[in-house]
Amino acid sequence: MGISDRKEREKQEMKRLIIDAAMRMFVEEGYEKTSIRNIAEKIEYSPGTLYLYYKDKDELLYEVQREAFGRLYEHFLEKAPSKSPWKRLEQIMHAYVNFGLAHPDLYDLMFIIRSPMKTAEEKGDWLNGEACFNYLVQCIQECIGRKLIRYTDGRTAALSLWSMGHGLVSLNVRCRLKVMHISEEDVYKGIETAISEYLKLIKN
């Protein structure tokens, strides 16, 4: 049945078309400000058509997130490849923060926005987010195993390291660092410094 194969292929192509447009627009304009109608217009289809491929806007975001987490994971593989667990930990932390600072709107979609946790719960898994987190966890386990860091509990270490990174990036993304009255450049430097200092602190 080559015909239903083609149908399936076309359906997938259509989903790609939609998701690509959605991602671009989410990143450029933000999730809230991007409407189904806008996306439909961009790909020259009627709004209703999107609902034949994705059940609601939430699912659209869910899919975009999967893509984004995939990219972060790639970013980790590229920027944090060291065999040495400690070096890799340093690389991971800097890679994480740099990713967040370089793609603030993507970061927003992935780690700050509220929406798609409903869909995520339904679908059971938490997309490629899990892979990203595990990349950190596994590195930490190695570090603890070889007593390279002062933390002894992996859970606490993972939570702390992630929180530090996320705290720095998200305060910046949501403009809360304004209270510090420093220029944008200095914010970047400050964040890098904070990460480095924190790593120094936890190093054994």
Added chain:
Amino acid sequence: MGISDRKEREKQEMKRLIIDAAMRMFVEEGYEKTSIRNIAEKIEYSPGTLYLYYKDKDELLYEVQREAFGRLYEHFLEKAPSKSPWKRLEQIMHAYVNFGLAHPDLYDLMFIIRSPMKTAEEKGDWLNGEACFNYLVQCIQECIGRKLIRYTDGRTAALSLWSMGHGLVSLNVRCRLKVMHISEEDVYKGIETAISEYLKLIKN
């Protein structure tokens, strides 16, 4: 002119009526899901009336934030009153995190939501948020002065401490800690542990 005094007083009472209803509803239902119409209905006025007292929804949020930051500041004064800078730093950090965990929706309004930074810029200042931040900064300055912590730069210390606290709370508020697959109770314990461990690390 007692009559214009009364007018002014009535105006302020009206603003209070609105802001109180708004705050309650923002906290109970979330900012996005609370509509001007809902607020108007609750206080038994027409939607348009709200615009005679606040120029838009943003300004409503701005005002609610001011209130919320006031409460956080009170919370600091109550829970972090120690004369000893180091003890006070510990108290501040735990107070901050506990505030966030106890009032997740308020925390959301204050530190995560995107909206009212426009209004904030217009109004110039950043509400009582500044006071809260300064309470931390001043404490850190004392700690550094007496060499009680390993950080030597106040900016970096403030940024790091705040980011750690905010990271922990906001990952929880926005449900990202789901990747860790732990119960809500253990999340609370984990966050407390992370804070304590971090304080241990920075202690001189």
Added chain:
DNA sequence: CAAATATAATGAACACTGTTTAGTAATGCC
């Protein structure tokens, strides 16, 4: 090949949203 059927896409409709404004009711002033 033509008719019947299954699929895909649409456009209008629904119930919302924030916001503006013309018109109305109530109040203060002379």
Added chain:
DNA sequence: GGCATTACTAAACAGTGTTCATTATATTTG
């Protein structure tokens, strides 16, 4: 009491996510 000012409202506008009956297209069947 009559005029002017203020306070309020109802309706309208342009937008949102989502659903659904209808139409156009493509496939299968007789």
